[in-house]
Amino acid sequence: xxxxxxxxxxxxxxxxxxxxxxxxxxxxxxxxxxxxxxxxxxxxxxxxxxxxxxxxxxxxxxxxxxxxxxxxxxxxxxxxxxxxxxxxxxxxxxxxxxxxxxxxxxxxxxxxx
Amino acid sequence: xxxxxxxxxxxxxxxxxxxxxxxxxxxxxxxxxxxxxxxxxxxxxxxxxxxxxxxxxxxxxxxxxxxxxxxxxxxxxxxxxxxxxxxxxxxxxxxxxxxxxxxxxxxxxxxx
Numbered sequence: 001x002x003x004x005x006x007x008x009x010x011x012x013x014x015x016x017x018x019x020x021x022x023x024x025x026x027x028x029x030x031x032x033x034x035x036x037x038x039x040x041x042x043x044x045x046x047x048x049x050x051x052x053x054x055x056x057x058x059x060x061x062x063x064x065x066x067x068x069x070x071x072x073x074x075x076x077x078x079x080x081x082x083x084x085x086x087x088x089x090x091x092x093x094x095x096x097x098x099x100x101x102x103x104x105x106x107x108x109x110x111x112x113x
Numbered sequence: 114x115x116x117x118x119x120x121x122x123x124x125x126x127x128x129x130x131x132x133x134x135x136x137x138x139x140x141x142x143x144x145x146x147x148x149x150x151x152x153x154x155x156x157x158x159x160x161x162x163x164x165x166x167x168x169x170x171x172x173x174x175x176x177x178x179x180x181x182x183x184x185x186x187x188x189x190x191x192x193x194x195x196x197x198x199x200x201x202x203x204x205x206x207x208x209x210x211x212x213x214x215x216x217x218x219x220x221x222x223x224x225x
Contacts, residue, residue: 004156031211042117043157043200045212056212091156098211101147104156 002026004105006092012111018080021108025074025094032075033095033102034067035059038088046090049075050098061086079110087112114139119201119216127224130191134219136184136201143214144205146177148186150197151218157200160186191223 005024013019025032034046046065047057051072060067064083069075079086089109093102119136126132134148146163161168163175163184174187184201201216 033212035213035215042115042217043213043215045214048211059212093213101159101162102213104158106156 004092004094004103006090006105006108008108009106010109010111012113013082014113015084016081018078019082019110021077021079021090021092021110023075023077023092023094023105025092026103029094029096029103030072031095031098031102032069033093034075034077035091035093035104036088037091037107038085043091046077082110082112084112086110115216116140116214117201117203117216119199120219121217122219122221124219124221125224126191126221128191128193130223131187131189132191132221133188134186134199134201134221136186136216138182138184138201138203138214140203141179141182142205143182143203144210145203146184147202147204147213148173148175148184149200149202149215151200152197157202157215160199188221191221193223193225196221196223 007022032049037043045059048055049069066078089107091107093104095102148160149157151157163177167176172189176185198218200218
């Protein structure tokens with residue numbers, strides 16, 4: 001069974017540019033989560049999808065971040081325009097339901113210059 | 114106060130040593146508790162869930178004290194391959210049943 005895959009693994013962009021991160025959850029997992037770790041801090045929750053619906057986006061930092069999951073399969077997280085403080089590692093996780101363990105992808109390392 | 118606080122570490126121990134990690138959480142309504150491990154530049158991986166009665170998986174023992182809001186992980190007979198960052202994780206706090214709340218992690222290095 002393929003795990004959670006994220007693309008790209010690394011992204012380096014300049015302040016003000018736009019970046020889109022992609023996450024492919026484990027097949028059949030309705031629940032998809034985005035988390036991020038900024039340098040020196042703990043991993044923090046961003047948002048949670050059940051199928052294509054956003055269940056909880058309380059962790060999204062501001063309106064420069066937009067997450068979508070059209071069709072309830074893969075998800076994208078777009079940052080527009082990127083700011084220096086957005087640098088960090090963005091993790092995606094998925095689970096079969098809200099009770100089962102969350103499985104994480106390797107993350108996307110985002111660097112804003 | 115942080116929602117989940119861990120020993121800051123790092124811990125450096127010789128092979129075969131016993132090492133203990135401690136963690137406290139602030140939200141008494143938290144429902145589920147876990148230890149994850151994260152290797153350098155890799156994803157967090159579930160090590161074990163933590164139950165009120167305490168649970169053991171081989172060399173690993175996890176304990177939960179709900180009254181004290183305290184979680185622990187004990188590793189016995191540590192191996193070189195145990196070197197990683199250990200993350201204390203709580204689920205079901207902050208008004209959400211599903212989101213995971215992480216501690217900063219404690220880095221363990223097991224030396225030959």
